Amino acid sequence: xxxxxxxxxxxxxxxxxxxxxxxxxxxxxxxxxxxxxxxxxxxxxxxxxxxxxxxxxxxxxxxxxxxxxxxxxxxxxxxxxxxxxxxxxxxxxxxxxxxxxxxxxxxxxxxxxxxxxxxxxxxxxxxxxxxxxxxxxxxx
Amino acid sequence: xxxxxxxxxxxxxxxxxxxxxxxxxxxxxxxxxxxxxxxxxxxxxxxxxxxxxxxxxxxxxxxxxxxxxxxxxxxxxxxxxxxxxxxxxxxxxxxxxxxxxxxxxxxxxxxxxxxxxxxxxxxxxxxxxxxxxxxxxxxx
DNA sequence: AATAATTGGTTAGTGTAACGTACTATCTGC
DNA sequence: GCAGATAGTACGTTACACTAACCAATTATT
Numbered sequence: 001x002x003x004x005x006x007x008x009x010x011x012x013x014x015x016x017x018x019x020x021x022x023x024x025x026x027x028x029x030x031x032x033x034x035x036x037x038x039x040x041x042x043x044x045x046x047x048x049x050x051x052x053x054x055x056x057x058x059x060x061x062x063x064x065x066x067x068x069x070x071x072x073x074x075x076x077x078x079x080x081x082x083x084x085x086x087x088x089x090x091x092x093x094x095x096x097x098x099x100x101x102x103x104x105x106x107x108x109x110x111x112x113x114x115x116x117x118x119x120x121x122x123x124x125x126x127x128x129x130x131x132x133x134x135x136x137x138x139x140x
Numbered sequence: 141x142x143x144x145x146x147x148x149x150x151x152x153x154x155x156x157x158x159x160x161x162x163x164x165x166x167x168x169x170x171x172x173x174x175x176x177x178x179x180x181x182x183x184x185x186x187x188x189x190x191x192x193x194x195x196x197x198x199x200x201x202x203x204x205x206x207x208x209x210x211x212x213x214x215x216x217x218x219x220x221x222x223x224x225x226x227x228x229x230x231x232x233x234x235x236x237x238x239x240x241x242x243x244x245x246x247x248x249x250x251x252x253x254x255x256x257x258x259x260x261x262x263x264x265x266x267x268x269x270x271x272x273x274x275x276x277x278x279x280x
Numbered sequence: 281a282a283t284a285a286t287t288g289g290t291t292a293g294t295g296t297a298a299c300g301t302a303c304t305a306t307c308t309g310c
Numbered sequence: 311g312c313a314g315a316t317a318g319t320a321c322g323t324t325a326c327a328c329t330a331a332c333c334a335a336t337t338a339t340t
Contacts, residue, residue: 015158130150
């Protein structure tokens with residue numbers, strides 16, 4: 001139990017570090033954090049607004065404005081769904097895909113530098129543990 | 141190199157999971173994320189506004205409003221610094237300490253549940269790796 | 281077929297938060 | 311004693327998330 005105090009604290013600290021890298025990358029790509037998050041989620045997917053809310057963990061109403069701003073920036077667009085005149089799917093534009101890729105590269109590079117010191121075997125181990133924690137989180 | 145793609149992605153995913161736990165706890169304690177962050181940073185410390193900006197990684201100007209709102213909520217207060225009439229230190233109120241402790245407990249419990257499946261040895265390993273990554277981040 | 285309930289999404293209003301720029305007041309070095 | 315540097319704030323802008331209320335289209339009910 002006094003153990004968990006340390007692991008959980010480590011997770012929180014680590015999370016804030018990763019977030020700061022993420023936000024740094026956002027600033028460099030002139031993209032607000034929520035927009036960057038949106039791009040990442042839309043990569044390879046084309047969900048409806050409600051599903052998107054679920055993926056992002058925010059309310060449906062928040063997604064409206066988020067996608068509005070993304071459209072205004074030319075990063076994403078709403079597409080009509082044939083057969084349901086209420087619904088729309090959201091998808092990346094070409095520019096959106098481009099920004100997403102560039103952004104991802106930046107984040108990967110920066111984080112890569114941070115873990116560069118760790119031995120190869122630790123990388124694998126860390127990845128495996130993260131996967132298990134993520135599974136536990138998804139199951140919750 | 142194709143390796144890093146996996147580790148870094150794991151870090152990002154993990155970070156978002158931890159953040160979602162953090163935000164969940166915020167909602168339960170009726171405290172906005174930035175306020176919760178502030179409480180955590182103020183625990184055991186009593187920095188000036190500029191130092192606080194550094195600790196949080198935001199601009200000095202942002203801290204003014206942040207502390208304003210914290211004061212309005214009765215969580216923190218500004219204290220005059222004897223010998224420098226410009227400066228003030230920020231410190232937690234009794235209620236601030238109380239909320240911080242309760243909040244910390246919630247987060248620790250939730251994260252503890254997520255790592256509960258992992259063997260004890262993994263906890264230690266994860267903590268050690270996180271420490272190294274954090275050190276690399278601090279050095280940057 | 282008509283009505284009720286559900287689902288998909290938006291609107292409006294509020295609170296929070298971060299930024300950049302410009303500003304005041306105080307302190308420090310020469 | 312005056313030129314900077316430093317501590318903090320004010321202001322205007324953008325962004326984001328929430329709640330509550332709403333419309334429109336779809337599906338279920340009888």
